[in-house]
Amino acid sequence: RNPEAANHRRRSSHAPLLVYYGSSALIGRDFRSPESVEMDEIMAAMVLTSLSCSPVVQSPPQTDQAPAVSSSSMDMECGGGELSDSGSSGYWSWDHGNVSPAPSPSVTEADSSPDEGLPMEMEQSDELNAKRPKSSFRGVYKCLWPNCGKVLTSSVGIKRHIRVLHLGGSEQSHREEDFYYTKISCEAVDTSATQSPSPQQQQPRSNSSSGPGHSKPSTLSQSAPSSFWQIHSEHLYQACSPIQVSVAPRSPTAQPWAPSMVKPRCRSVSVGEQWLQQNRLQPVSASPSRTHCSFRKGRSEAKKCRKVYGVERKDQWCTACRWKKACQRFPD
Protein backbone atom coordinates (compact mmCIF):
# COMPACT_ATOMS: atom_id res chain seq x y z
CA ARG A 1 0.00 0.00 0.00
CA ASN A 2 1.06 3.54 -0.07
CA PRO A 3 4.01 4.26 2.14
CA GLU A 4 2.33 7.14 3.85
CA ALA A 5 -0.42 4.92 5.09
CA ALA A 6 2.10 2.40 6.25
CA ASN A 7 3.92 5.09 8.08
CA HIS A 8 0.76 6.17 9.78
CA ARG A 9 0.08 2.66 10.76
CA ARG A 10 3.49 2.27 12.25
CA ARG A 11 3.21 5.45 14.10
CA SER A 12 -0.17 4.70 15.42
CA SER A 13 0.97 1.39 16.77
CA HIS A 14 3.88 3.04 18.48
CA ALA A 15 2.11 5.88 20.04
CA PRO A 16 0.22 3.89 22.66
CA LEU A 17 3.41 2.29 23.80
CA LEU A 18 4.98 5.59 24.53
CA VAL A 19 1.84 6.64 26.14
CA TYR A 20 2.11 3.71 28.39
CA TYR A 21 5.57 4.65 29.49
CA GLY A 22 4.11 7.98 30.21
CA SER A 23 1.47 6.48 32.36
CA SER A 24 3.91 5.08 34.83
CA ALA A 25 5.56 8.43 34.98
CA LEU A 26 2.23 10.03 35.35
CA ILE A 27 1.45 8.02 38.40
CA GLY A 28 4.67 9.13 39.89
CA ARG A 29 3.79 12.75 39.62
CA ASP A 30 0.16 12.77 40.41
CA PHE A 31 0.65 15.82 42.54
CA ARG A 32 0.34 17.90 39.45
CA SER A 33 -2.84 19.55 38.55
CA PRO A 34 -4.99 17.77 35.98
CA GLU A 35 -4.82 20.68 33.63
CA SER A 36 -1.08 20.69 33.74
CA VAL A 37 -0.96 16.99 33.17
CA GLU A 38 -3.32 17.23 30.30
CA MET A 39 -1.33 19.94 28.63
CA ASP A 40 1.75 17.84 29.06
CA GLU A 41 -0.05 14.94 27.57
CA ILE A 42 -1.01 16.86 24.53
CA MET A 43 2.40 18.34 24.14
CA ALA A 44 4.02 15.02 24.67
CA ALA A 45 1.80 13.28 22.21
CA MET A 46 2.58 15.87 19.59
CA VAL A 47 6.27 15.58 20.16
CA LEU A 48 6.11 11.85 20.24
CA THR A 49 4.18 11.72 17.08
CA SER A 50 6.97 13.50 15.35
CA LEU A 51 9.71 11.57 17.06
CA SER A 52 8.39 8.09 17.38
CA CYS A 53 8.71 6.94 13.83
CA SER A 54 11.83 5.00 14.57
CA PRO A 55 11.55 1.67 16.33
CA VAL A 56 14.60 2.60 18.33
CA VAL A 57 12.38 4.76 20.40
CA GLN A 58 10.39 1.69 21.21
CA SER A 59 13.19 -0.04 23.02
CA PRO A 60 12.02 -1.93 26.07
CA PRO A 61 11.26 0.35 28.92
CA GLN A 62 13.71 1.12 31.61
CA THR A 63 11.47 0.36 34.46
CA ASP A 64 13.65 2.14 36.93
CA GLN A 65 13.54 5.28 34.93
CA ALA A 66 12.82 8.20 37.15
CA PRO A 67 9.70 10.07 36.21
CA ALA A 68 11.31 13.42 36.44
CA VAL A 69 9.38 16.42 35.32
CA SER A 70 11.08 18.56 32.79
CA SER A 71 10.35 20.13 29.49
CA SER A 72 12.83 18.16 27.46
CA SER A 73 11.52 16.03 24.70
CA MET A 74 12.91 12.92 26.29
CA ASP A 75 10.92 13.66 29.32
CA MET A 76 7.93 14.13 27.19
CA GLU A 77 8.24 10.54 26.22
CA CYS A 78 8.26 9.53 29.80
CA GLY A 79 5.62 11.83 31.01
CA GLY A 80 3.42 12.22 28.02
CA GLY A 81 0.95 9.61 28.99
CA GLU A 82 -2.60 10.04 28.02
CA LEU A 83 -3.61 7.49 30.49
CA SER A 84 -5.65 8.89 33.20
CA ASP A 85 -5.56 7.28 36.54
CA SER A 86 -9.02 7.44 37.84
CA GLY A 87 -7.77 6.92 41.33
CA SER A 88 -10.75 6.84 43.58
CA SER A 89 -12.88 5.00 41.09
CA GLY A 90 -10.68 1.99 41.52
CA TYR A 91 -9.87 1.56 37.91
CA TRP A 92 -7.93 3.30 35.28
CA SER A 93 -9.21 3.67 31.84
CA TRP A 94 -8.78 5.39 28.61
CA ASP A 95 -11.86 7.36 29.08
CA HIS A 96 -11.20 10.95 28.38
CA GLY A 97 -14.68 11.54 27.23
CA ASN A 98 -14.60 14.22 24.64
CA VAL A 99 -11.86 16.29 26.07
CA SER A 100 -9.11 17.62 23.96
CA PRO A 101 -8.78 17.19 20.25
CA ALA A 102 -6.72 14.24 19.21
CA PRO A 103 -3.15 15.10 19.99
CA SER A 104 -1.83 12.60 17.56
CA PRO A 105 -3.30 12.77 14.08
CA SER A 106 -1.86 9.42 13.26
CA VAL A 107 -3.71 7.78 16.08
CA THR A 108 -6.88 9.39 15.02
CA GLU A 109 -6.45 8.26 11.52
CA ALA A 110 -5.65 4.73 12.49
CA ASP A 111 -8.56 4.53 14.82
CA SER A 112 -11.03 5.82 12.37
CA SER A 113 -9.78 3.77 9.53
CA PRO A 114 -12.66 1.54 8.56
CA ASP A 115 -10.61 -1.39 7.52
CA GLU A 116 -8.48 -1.55 10.59
CA GLY A 117 -11.26 -2.18 13.00
CA LEU A 118 -11.02 -4.56 15.83
CA PRO A 119 -8.47 -7.00 14.46
CA MET A 120 -6.04 -4.18 14.25
CA GLU A 121 -6.91 -3.28 17.74
CA MET A 122 -6.27 -6.73 19.00
CA GLU A 123 -3.11 -6.94 17.07
CA GLN A 124 -1.98 -3.74 18.53
CA SER A 125 -2.89 -4.78 21.99
CA ASP A 126 -1.10 -8.02 21.70
CA GLU A 127 1.86 -6.26 20.41
CA LEU A 128 1.81 -3.98 23.32
CA ASN A 129 1.33 -6.73 25.78
CA ALA A 130 4.67 -8.11 24.89
CA LYS A 131 6.35 -4.80 25.33
CA ARG A 132 4.84 -3.72 28.52
CA PRO A 133 6.93 -3.73 31.61
CA LYS A 134 5.97 -6.00 34.40
CA SER A 135 3.44 -4.74 36.78
CA SER A 136 1.28 -6.12 39.47
CA PHE A 137 -1.91 -6.38 37.48
CA ARG A 138 -4.07 -9.37 38.07
CA GLY A 139 -6.38 -9.20 35.13
CA VAL A 140 -8.34 -6.59 33.34
CA TYR A 141 -11.35 -6.39 31.15
CA LYS A 142 -11.27 -4.80 27.79
CA CYS A 143 -14.24 -3.61 25.86
CA LEU A 144 -14.32 -5.25 22.45
CA TRP A 145 -16.70 -2.78 20.96
CA PRO A 146 -15.17 -1.35 17.82
CA ASN A 147 -13.25 1.83 18.34
CA CYS A 148 -13.73 1.62 22.04
CA GLY A 149 -11.16 -0.59 23.66
CA LYS A 150 -11.91 0.70 27.09
CA VAL A 151 -10.13 -1.18 29.78
CA LEU A 152 -11.44 -1.64 33.25
CA THR A 153 -10.25 -3.76 36.07
CA SER A 154 -13.59 -4.99 37.21
CA SER A 155 -16.06 -7.11 35.33
CA VAL A 156 -18.88 -5.18 36.85
CA GLY A 157 -17.41 -1.99 35.57
CA ILE A 158 -16.91 -3.24 32.08
CA LYS A 159 -20.36 -4.70 31.96
CA ARG A 160 -21.82 -1.46 33.08
CA HIS A 161 -19.74 0.37 30.53
CA ILE A 162 -20.95 -1.86 27.73
CA ARG A 163 -24.51 -1.88 28.84
CA VAL A 164 -24.75 1.83 29.24
CA LEU A 165 -22.59 3.04 26.43
CA HIS A 166 -22.96 0.40 23.78
CA LEU A 167 -26.12 -1.49 24.50
CA GLY A 168 -28.08 1.56 25.33
CA GLY A 169 -28.68 0.38 28.84
CA SER A 170 -31.49 -1.89 27.78
CA GLU A 171 -32.42 -4.61 30.16
CA GLN A 172 -32.93 -7.08 27.37
CA SER A 173 -29.23 -7.04 26.92
CA HIS A 174 -28.84 -8.99 30.06
CA ARG A 175 -25.73 -11.11 29.85
CA GLU A 176 -25.16 -9.81 26.38
CA GLU A 177 -22.41 -7.64 27.73
CA ASP A 178 -20.37 -10.76 28.20
CA PHE A 179 -19.86 -10.95 24.50
CA TYR A 180 -18.46 -7.51 24.21
CA TYR A 181 -15.61 -7.62 26.56
CA THR A 182 -12.67 -9.82 27.08
CA LYS A 183 -10.76 -10.64 30.14
CA ILE A 184 -7.10 -10.13 29.72
CA SER A 185 -4.96 -12.05 32.04
CA CYS A 186 -1.49 -13.48 32.11
CA GLU A 187 -2.13 -15.93 29.35
CA ALA A 188 -0.75 -13.24 27.16
CA VAL A 189 2.59 -14.25 28.48
CA ASP A 190 5.39 -11.86 28.05
CA THR A 191 8.09 -14.04 26.68
CA SER A 192 10.57 -11.38 25.96
CA ALA A 193 12.36 -11.77 29.23
CA THR A 194 10.76 -14.11 31.68
CA GLN A 195 7.74 -16.32 31.87
CA SER A 196 6.40 -14.34 34.70
CA PRO A 197 2.80 -15.19 35.36
CA SER A 198 1.95 -11.69 36.31
CA PRO A 199 -0.91 -10.60 34.13
CA GLN A 200 -0.32 -7.81 31.76
CA GLN A 201 -2.51 -4.83 31.66
CA GLN A 202 -4.22 -4.35 28.40
CA GLN A 203 -3.09 -1.22 26.78
CA PRO A 204 -5.88 1.19 26.32
CA ARG A 205 -6.20 3.10 23.17
CA SER A 206 -6.79 6.66 22.53
CA ASN A 207 -10.43 7.37 22.43
CA SER A 208 -9.85 10.49 20.49
CA SER A 209 -11.65 8.79 17.68
CA SER A 210 -14.06 6.92 19.83
CA GLY A 211 -15.76 10.11 20.61
CA PRO A 212 -18.06 9.77 17.62
CA GLY A 213 -18.45 6.12 18.44
CA HIS A 214 -19.56 6.96 21.89
CA SER A 215 -21.86 9.60 20.67
CA LYS A 216 -24.05 7.11 18.89
CA PRO A 217 -24.36 4.18 21.18
CA SER A 218 -28.06 3.85 20.85
CA THR A 219 -27.85 3.15 17.17
CA LEU A 220 -25.57 0.28 17.85
CA SER A 221 -27.41 -1.08 20.75
CA GLN A 222 -29.78 -3.40 19.00
CA SER A 223 -27.37 -5.29 16.92
CA ALA A 224 -23.87 -6.43 17.31
CA PRO A 225 -21.24 -4.52 15.44
CA SER A 226 -20.09 -6.22 12.35
CA SER A 227 -16.51 -6.27 13.36
CA PHE A 228 -17.44 -7.87 16.58
CA TRP A 229 -19.08 -10.72 14.81
CA GLN A 230 -16.09 -11.07 12.68
CA ILE A 231 -13.98 -11.54 15.73
CA HIS A 232 -16.50 -13.72 17.37
CA SER A 233 -16.78 -16.11 14.50
CA GLU A 234 -13.08 -16.30 14.40
CA HIS A 235 -13.10 -17.27 18.02
CA LEU A 236 -15.56 -19.97 17.32
CA TYR A 237 -13.43 -21.30 14.61
CA GLN A 238 -10.41 -21.25 16.78
CA ALA A 239 -12.29 -22.82 19.58
CA CYS A 240 -12.05 -26.07 17.72
CA SER A 241 -8.49 -26.31 18.72
CA PRO A 242 -7.21 -25.80 22.19
CA ILE A 243 -6.07 -22.36 23.00
CA GLN A 244 -2.42 -22.24 22.63
CA VAL A 245 -0.72 -20.71 25.54
CA SER A 246 2.58 -22.38 25.23
CA VAL A 247 5.43 -20.27 24.15
CA ALA A 248 7.68 -20.96 21.30
CA PRO A 249 11.35 -20.54 21.94
CA ARG A 250 12.52 -17.27 20.78
CA SER A 251 15.70 -15.72 19.77
CA PRO A 252 17.09 -13.49 22.47
CA THR A 253 17.86 -10.95 19.84
CA ALA A 254 14.34 -10.84 18.63
CA GLN A 255 12.68 -7.51 18.90
CA PRO A 256 9.99 -7.64 21.49
CA TRP A 257 7.67 -5.57 19.42
CA ALA A 258 7.80 -7.79 16.41
CA PRO A 259 4.14 -8.58 15.85
CA SER A 260 4.83 -11.99 14.48
CA MET A 261 6.30 -12.93 17.78
CA VAL A 262 3.36 -11.91 19.75
CA LYS A 263 0.30 -12.44 17.72
CA PRO A 264 0.00 -16.19 17.66
CA ARG A 265 0.51 -16.55 21.36
CA CYS A 266 -1.81 -13.97 22.65
CA ARG A 267 -5.37 -14.74 22.15
CA SER A 268 -7.91 -13.04 24.25
CA VAL A 269 -11.15 -14.85 24.54
CA SER A 270 -14.28 -12.96 25.13
CA VAL A 271 -16.16 -13.92 28.18
CA GLY A 272 -19.11 -14.68 26.00
CA GLU A 273 -17.08 -17.12 24.07
CA GLN A 274 -15.91 -18.75 27.22
CA TRP A 275 -19.50 -19.07 28.18
CA LEU A 276 -20.33 -20.59 24.85
CA GLN A 277 -17.57 -23.08 25.19
CA GLN A 278 -18.57 -23.97 28.68
CA ASN A 279 -22.11 -24.53 27.54
CA ARG A 280 -20.97 -26.58 24.59
CA LEU A 281 -22.76 -24.43 22.14
CA GLN A 282 -21.84 -25.04 18.58
CA PRO A 283 -21.41 -22.43 15.93
CA VAL A 284 -24.68 -21.94 14.19
CA SER A 285 -23.65 -22.26 10.65
CA ALA A 286 -20.19 -23.64 10.72
CA SER A 287 -19.87 -27.12 9.43
CA PRO A 288 -17.39 -29.09 11.46
CA SER A 289 -16.58 -31.36 8.61
CA ARG A 290 -13.21 -31.23 7.02
CA THR A 291 -11.72 -29.29 9.82
CA HIS A 292 -9.31 -30.64 12.32
CA CYS A 293 -12.17 -30.85 14.73
CA SER A 294 -13.45 -33.87 12.90
CA PHE A 295 -11.77 -36.93 14.16
CA ARG A 296 -11.64 -40.34 12.70
CA LYS A 297 -13.84 -42.84 14.35
CA GLY A 298 -11.91 -45.18 16.50
CA ARG A 299 -11.42 -48.66 15.23
CA SER A 300 -13.99 -51.08 16.51
CA GLU A 301 -13.31 -54.46 17.94
CA ALA A 302 -15.76 -56.23 15.62
CA LYS A 303 -14.43 -58.35 12.85
CA LYS A 304 -15.37 -57.17 9.45
CA CYS A 305 -15.79 -58.98 6.21
CA ARG A 306 -12.16 -58.73 5.40
CA LYS A 307 -11.19 -60.48 8.58
CA VAL A 308 -14.01 -62.95 8.51
CA TYR A 309 -13.74 -64.09 4.95
CA GLY A 310 -10.26 -63.09 4.13
CA VAL A 311 -8.98 -61.44 1.04
CA GLU A 312 -9.27 -64.72 -0.87
CA ARG A 313 -13.05 -64.72 -0.56
CA LYS A 314 -13.51 -61.10 -1.30
CA ASP A 315 -16.62 -61.89 -3.29
CA GLN A 316 -18.31 -62.79 -0.04
CA TRP A 317 -17.65 -59.43 1.48
CA CYS A 318 -20.43 -56.99 1.84
CA THR A 319 -20.62 -54.33 -0.77
CA ALA A 320 -19.31 -51.66 1.50
CA CYS A 321 -16.29 -53.66 2.40
CA ARG A 322 -15.62 -54.34 -1.21
CA TRP A 323 -15.78 -50.69 -1.83
CA LYS A 324 -13.61 -49.96 1.14
CA LYS A 325 -16.46 -48.30 2.90
CA ALA A 326 -17.74 -48.84 6.37
CA CYS A 327 -18.80 -52.42 6.72
CA GLN A 328 -22.52 -52.94 6.58
CA ARG A 329 -22.64 -56.59 7.42
CA PHE A 330 -20.85 -56.29 10.68
CA PRO A 331 -21.57 -52.80 11.81
CA ASP A 332 -20.17 -51.52 15.05
Added chain:
DNA sequence: TCTGCCGGGCT
Protein backbone atom coordinates in the same frame (compact mmCIF):
# COMPACT_ATOMS: atom_id res chain seq x y z
C1' DT B 1 2.16 -54.45 8.62
C1' DC B 2 -2.62 -55.25 8.71
C1' DT B 3 -7.06 -53.44 8.90
C1' DG B 4 -11.04 -50.26 8.59
C1' DC B 5 -12.83 -46.74 6.13
C1' DC B 6 -12.90 -41.68 4.68
C1' DG B 7 -12.69 -38.88 0.80
C1' DG B 8 -12.90 -38.37 -3.71
C1' DG B 9 -12.60 -39.65 -8.63
C1' DC B 10 -14.57 -42.11 -12.47
C1' DT B 11 -18.35 -44.14 -15.14
Added chain:
DNA sequence: AGCCCGGCAGA
Protein backbone atom coordinates in the same frame (compact mmCIF):
# COMPACT_ATOMS: atom_id res chain seq x y z
C1' DA C 1 -25.70 -44.66 -7.84
C1' DG C 2 -22.29 -47.95 -8.32
C1' DC C 3 -17.63 -48.83 -8.32
C1' DC C 4 -12.90 -48.22 -7.26
C1' DC C 5 -8.79 -46.70 -4.92
C1' DG C 6 -5.35 -43.47 -2.49
C1' DG C 7 -4.21 -42.67 1.76
C1' DC C 8 -4.76 -41.98 6.74
C1' DA C 9 -4.74 -43.77 11.24
C1' DG C 10 -5.42 -47.25 14.83
C1' DA C 11 -4.13 -51.86 16.29
